[in-house]
Amino acid sequence: MIRSLRALALFVGIFLSYGAHYLVSPVLGRARARSHLERVHEKNARRLADGFSRLRGVFIKMGQVLSVIGSFLPRAYGVALERLQDRVPPRPFAEIEARLREALGPDALDRFGSLEREPIAAASLAQVHRGTTRDGRKIAVKILYPGIEALIRRDLGVLRAVLPAARMLVPITRLERVLDQLSAMLARETDYAQERRNIERVRAIFADQPDVAVPEIIDELTGHSVLTMSFEEGIKITDFEAMERAGIDRDAVARLLVECYYAMLLEHRVFHADPHPGNFLVRPGPKLVILDFGAVEETTPALSEGMQEVVIGGVTRNADQVLAGLERMGFVAVGGDRELLRRVGRDYLKVLANVRIDDFSNLNRGEIEKLSGFEQVRGRLREIMSHVEYPEGYFYVERTLVLLFGLVGQLSPKAGLPGVAAPIAARAMLRSYAKAAESTKASA
DSSP states (O other), X not given: OHHHHHHHHHHHHHHHHHHHXXXXXXXXXXXXXXXXXXXXXXXXXXXXXXXXXXXXXXXXHHHHHHHXXXXXXXXXXXXXXXXXXXXXXXXXXXXXHHHHHHHHOTTGGXXXXXXXXXXXXXXXXXXXXXEEOTTOOEEEEEEEOTTHHHHHHHHHHHHHHHHHHHHHHSOOTTTHHHHHHHHHHHHHHTOXXXXXXXXXXXXXXXXXXXXXXXXXXXXXXXXXXXXEEEOOOOEETTOHHHHHHTTOOHHHHHHHHHHHHHIIIIIISEEESOOOGGGEEEETTTEEEEOOOSSEEEOOHHHHHHHHHHHHHHHHTOHHHHHHHHHHHTOBOTTOOHHHHHHHHHHHHHHHHTOOOSOTTSOOHHHHHHHHTHHHHTTTHHHHHTTBOOOTTHHHHHHHHHHHHHHHHHHOTTTHHHHHHHHHHHHHHHHHHHHHHHHHHHHO
């Protein structure tokens, strides 16, 4: 209860701060009011990031979501929320042991060959311990924190309570979808039966691909709130010094990563929705090891087909095709002004064609604004947002693409995600055209 009250106090303080600004802005004049509002944004962005850091749990995840999909928020919020890390101090082993006994029975510890008391990873929902089976096989044991389900319900209740006020400040249709999809994501990440199914689905996608590894479930040591998998060795995907010592080509790893996501997102419509560096290891070859399957999502046919149109339109600089893809995905609101969106899209593609970036791992502010299309919506945000909807299911896709953009930029600084993805998309486009031609020829 105290934690919920602290969260409410955080949001109320931010809303009152904006209320005070709007009360005094008429007497400040346009220029001074604009400058004052920027300071209010910066102050409240820091306040929100600090508050989420203290509250942890769902609020950390909400902050990460806003930093990723918050292009409709003032820029100060994106900057402040980017520093949030989904890392928390580990829980005492006594609490973890209670979860193990609950899931595997009173003799839970005896069923392992060994189980290290100190975790190798800890996050907001669970922690992972290394161990062995009784026959000596190395394993990783993921254990959900006790009481986390109730904590999630309370935190989401607080976020829903402040949603009406937040909707007044954020000019986007159906903002509640973001919270609905966050709620669904958390439900999936605490459902280990679902995560087990996720692992099996992704293993099936890459079953015939020797350069991709997915952990194997250990049935006899898996239960409700406990997931035991084969322990996968490898180098963290951002440990570039270790990769160089092992003779692993970073650009080849970037290509392999993007190829995996192209296949998952656009071909199989099932994808790993949390591509942060801690979820990937690399072995010589290169071989990519994919970890943590709490966030595996599906795309609808409309999203998948629309994204393919957007990619092809982007590669060919065809604004009409990009707009058609966005409309297919569900971005254009009912009754929305398609011509306005087409003009904005054409302006953006013209700017994009002239963007020259030498290092995607360290973009400066101007480069980020060009890539994000900030100049094309400056001063027209509310006008444009009234013609745009947030497509159902796109929450996961956008979060994934933004995280992937950052990770690929680190791996391949000169090419970045656009440079790595373009030839992959072009090859896929040619394959698609060839299949269509063969089908037409066969039916003739």
